[in-house]
Amino acid sequence: MAPPVFRYHPDPLGxxxxxxxxxxxxxxxxxxxxxxxxPVYSAHQLDDSLCPWCIADGSAHEKFDxxxxxxxxxxxxxxxxxxxxxxxxxxxxxxxxxxxxxxxCEDATAFVTPAGMRELREQPDLEGLVLDHxxxxxxxxxGAATRLLNSLHRDAGPTAYLFRCLHCQNHxxxxxxx
Numbered sequence: 586m587a588p589p590v591f592r593y594h595p596d597p598l599g600x601x602x603x604x605x606x607x608x609x610x611x612x613x614x615x616x617x618x619x620x621x622x623x624p625v626y627s628a629h630q631l632d633d634s635l636c637p638w639c640i641a642d643g644s645a646h647e648k649f650d651x652x653x654x655x656x657x658x659x660x661x662x663x664x665x666x667x668x669x670x671x672x673x674x675x676x677x678x679x680x681x682x683x684x685x686x687x688x689x690c691e692d693a694t695a696f697v698t699p700a701g702m703r704e705l706r707e708q709p710d711l712e713g714l715v716l717d718h719x720x721x722x723x724x725x726x727x728g729a730a731t732r733l734l735n736s737l738h739r740d741a742g743p744t745a746y747l748f749r750c751l752h753c754q755n756h757x758x759x760x761x762x763x
């Protein structure tokens with residue numbers, strides 16, 4: 586059975602936030618074939634123990650007061666309804682210093698994937714867009730900008746987290762490093 590669809594995180598398997606697993610979910614008590622591996626903010630120890638269905642329907646949030654993206658992560662204008670859906674009913678993603686979740690077109694963007702230079706070069710124009718983000722959003726220029734760009738790695742950091750606007754389809758980025 587395919588995992589549920591998440592509007593703001595359309596491919597949690599591809600991004601690494603969900604993995605195939607025979608583990609039993611602590612919320613529903615079922616082994617459904619997938620387990621969530623991203624961050625869980627809760628008073629309960631829930632690492633690698635929730636299925637995506639219990640995230641999607643909000644039962645994991647209700648049962649454990651769990652959130653999956655820090656509510657301080659939103660950058661720009663993100664409507665309260667979108668922020669609530671992302672924090673309470675959407676898989677988050679692992680990062681080094683904490684998430685950043687951009688907004689665009691008066692909505693939250695959709696998380697696509699963590700990326701390093703290898704992944705950026707596989708998609709036309711992303712390398713230039715990330716360099717533009719480093720220069721104009723992060724205010725890093727010259728050789729330092731190029732070094733940061735070339736040091737991006739999907740798993741070891743620094744990492745570029747790719748987002749796409751659900752409306753205009755523009756890419757947005759959050760770059761995180763140790």
